[in-house]
Amino acid sequence: MRNRAALIALGTVLVLGVCWWWRAAHRNELVVYCAHDAIYAEKILRGFEKRSGIPLAIRFDTEATKSLGLTELILREKDAPRCDVFWNNELLGMLDLQERGLLQPYQGPGYARIPAAFKAADGSWAGFAARLRVVIYNTAKIGKTPPNITGLLPGSDLSRVAIAKPLYGTTLTHYTLLWHLWGGDKLKAWHADWRRGGVKEVDGNAAVKDAVAEGACYAGFSDTDDFFEAKDDGKPVAMAPVRLDNGRTICIPNTVAIIRGAKHERAARQLVDFLLSEETELALANSRSRQIPLGPVPADKLSPEVRELAQAARDGESLSSLGSARKECLAWLKSLYAP
Amino acid sequence: MAQVALRPVSIEAQTALALARALFIALLAVAVSAPLAPWLLVQRGRARVIAWLLLLAPFFTPPLLVSYAFAKFAMALLVSFWGHEALYIAVLALKLIPVAVVLRTLLPSPLSPEGRHAFQMLAPCDGWTRFRFHLRAAGHAPWIAGGLVFLLAFADFELASLWGVKTWTMAVFDAQVGGYALGATLKLSARPLVVQLGVLVAIALAKRDLPGMHEEPASRASRMPWGYLTFSAGFISLIPLLIVGGQAVTGIPSLLENFVLGGQLAASVVFAVVAAGAATALAAWARRSPVLQLAVITPGLLGALIISLLLLTLFQLPLLRALYDTPLPLALALTLLLLPLALLLGALWLQPSPALYIARQTGSRRLLWEMETRPRAMAAGILFCWAYFDFTASSILAPTGFTPVFVRLHNLAHYGQTAVLSAMMLAAFATPILVLLLTGTAWRLYARGHGR
DSSP: OHHHHHHHHHHHHHHHHHHHHHHHHTTTOEEEEEOSOHHHHHHHHHHHHHHHOOOEEEEEOOTTTTTHHHHHHHHHTTTSOOOSEEEESSSHHHHHHHHTTOEEOOOOHHHHTSOGGGBOTTSSOEEEEEEEEEEEEEHHHHOSSOOOOTTOOTTOOOTTEEEEOTTSHHHHHHHHHHHHHHOHHHHHHHHHHHHHTTOEEESSHHHHHHHHHTTSSSEEEEEHHHHHHHHHTTOSEEEEEOBOTTSOBOEEEEEEEEETTOTTHHHHHHHHHHHTSHHHHHHHHTSTTOOBOOSOOOGGGSOHHHHHHHHHHTTBOOOTTOHHHHHHHHHHHHHHHOO | OOOOOOOOOOHHHHHHHHHHHHHHHHHHHHHHHHHHHHHHHHOOHHHHHHHHHHHHHHHHSOHHHHHHHTHHHHHHTTTOHHHHHHHHHHHHHHHHHHHHHHHHHHSOOSSOHHHHHHHHHHSOOOHHHHHHHHHHHTTTHHHHHHHHHHHHHHTOOHHHHHTTOOOHHHHHHHHHHTTOOHHHHHHHTHHHHHHHHHHHHHHHHHHHTOOOOOOOOOOTTOSHHHHHHHHHHIIIIIHHHHHHHHHHHHHHHHHHHTOOOHHHHHHHHHHHHHHHHHHHHHHHHHTTOHHHHHHHHHHHHTOHHHHHHHHHHHTTSTTTGGGTTSSHHHHHHHHHHHHHHHHHHHHHHOOOOHHHHHHHHHTOHHHHIIIIIHHHHHHHHHHHHHHHTOOHHHHHHSOTTOOOHHHHHHHHHTTOOOHHHHHHHHHHHHHHHHHHHHHHHHHHHHHHHTTO
16 A cells, blocks of 8 residues: 555656656747648748747647637637747637737837738737638639639539638638628528538638549639649649629738747747748748738749739738627537537 | 528537447447457467458558548548448448457357357247347347447547548537637537447446357358458558558658658657556556446546547646646546546456466466466557547647647648658558567567566
8 A cells, every 4th residue: 555655656756757847848949839831831930940049849730720729729828828929820810819918019120011901000910921712613624714603693503612611710711701791691691502502511721622623523712822732733723812792802811929928028029020021921922832922022032923912912801800700700600510 | 681591510410420320330340240250269370360460450540541541532522422421431330340349259158159059950040030049149249349339430530520521529629619618518518428428338237247258159261251351451451551652652752851750759659658558557556446447437438629628728727737738738638538448458358367367376478478468568559559649639738849740640631642741641650560569579588588
């Protein structure tokens, strides 16, 4: 009995010792939560780490829970934040965190170069390297003319059209924008028509891209970065930016913010400035994902594709006033998908 | 604009769907395991080893490998609800049938071969009577095996999430990422949990009443079992491995040039070793009392998602906050998740018996190896693999910067199949095999060196 008690005590001491050592060994790391695709973001972040000498601990998210998963995690950790810098791949989650007072304003040189439409007035967050919401379609199946899938009549057969589950990611931004512009009733009716038409709801934009690229579906809503993945792989796909009823496009920036209570605020500021710099925007623009720079960059350093996207991005609908629409739209979607 | 009612798919409907699937898979597992288990028991020599390898391969093939390899096939079935559903059920069934077979090789039949033979000589030959006889002759083993397969199929999350299948675990997951409070999520999973607990209690009661062991007679030469084993191992393990291996050939040099997975592989192995060790020790401690057993297995039955969210909340409490961003929460979660399996393996393989007592008394190394050491090593290996392949708990609880490999692979898998990613998959799947082989070899060398 005495032996067993000693063993338990020894085990407890060992566990606590390992935890203490762990925390001590990682005390100086700048903790980054990153919802952007790891395959692109890691190179950028490791570049910063190498240059600045600041060690980073990066937490990436999985495709299905992208952005909302990390936003939720930051909310859950609000009493003891471990994240210093949040690199989100969309805006709405950041607006939610801002509204709850979880972001630490910072207006550095990076913030200064981003246009006012893509940053919080108080410096809570700033946008960079955007992508467009697009209709991706399979040219081998339906030719080269972009289909008008948004304007399909009620009762249309949508069994060959794909859309990501709108509960998270940029599809949630898309739905929120429609909620804001159309009102809840019209969006609900539209969504009901789509479901009745047999639209294929998949787990993420990448799955939409795959379904269209493989010809299982003929068209769907996705983002420019996913479209370019398929195009670079030689798939028979083309895309057209989604145009809202007012003719505007949906341009969704990456966003970055320092979390209130961050333990490494000075290092966090350095990283935020780095991410908002021309260098990072160019690196992301010239990667396979072709992100659209939001700050000024020399045009000759961009590919013709990105220059064309930048043109469409200038027609982007403002997203910074969608806070309340997001709440209402998300509440409806939750009642639909997780009743 | 008129209000259009859009009926949500309720958690009850999704639970019912999962229930129907799990029931079907369990029945299938019981039917397939009936002739397969006795056949396996009479195999000898090399045939026995090959048969067991073919049987267990699908169970230990991680869902990510299967879904990654069959991504294009699954995509082509996207437009057909039944096609998509059939693929999911087929893969899940082929992965879980080995569980039923293993259990039935370990659980006794109440009827001796002589009794069985006498029945065949004397009883009327109508099909219904024969069916009832075989059902009774099998004792509780089919129900226990079926019950366990049912539990595993019913609680499946990973394969369902990879293929976007509607099931209650996905609804709970959606609720979480959609920002539901933990209490609301737990409420959502209350009914499925009641179903799981009910089945578990039934298994426990059936296990208690098991009579003595009799080996069922079977023909060693039958070709049907070989056909089934080759098909299941080929479809679930070999074809995906060949697809991934074929793609990986060109990716291996790039991966070796810039081997980015080292840290994550190490994290996976460390967490798996710690969790397997802790679960084995806790299971051995809990075996002394049924109340303790129930207490330690209940958290694991909540599933990885619920356990992880509960621990996330727990380690946010002021008292435990200092331990939050450390390896402890994930190690704890994996241990809790392994405990039901650890106890089950212990109950099946590590029970003290008169034979073991005699083996200990005689000090026969060979007998002790057969009856004690080997089952222990196999149980530890199974627990290690189970923890190594975890995705859900790791994605929620891993400390920042020490993330297990499958979180990264899941993240990368959505870019589609590439040579480098296939090479990464191969490396991730080869690692536990390598660890087990190295450990086994080291153990043998040690035993030989110490004259054991």
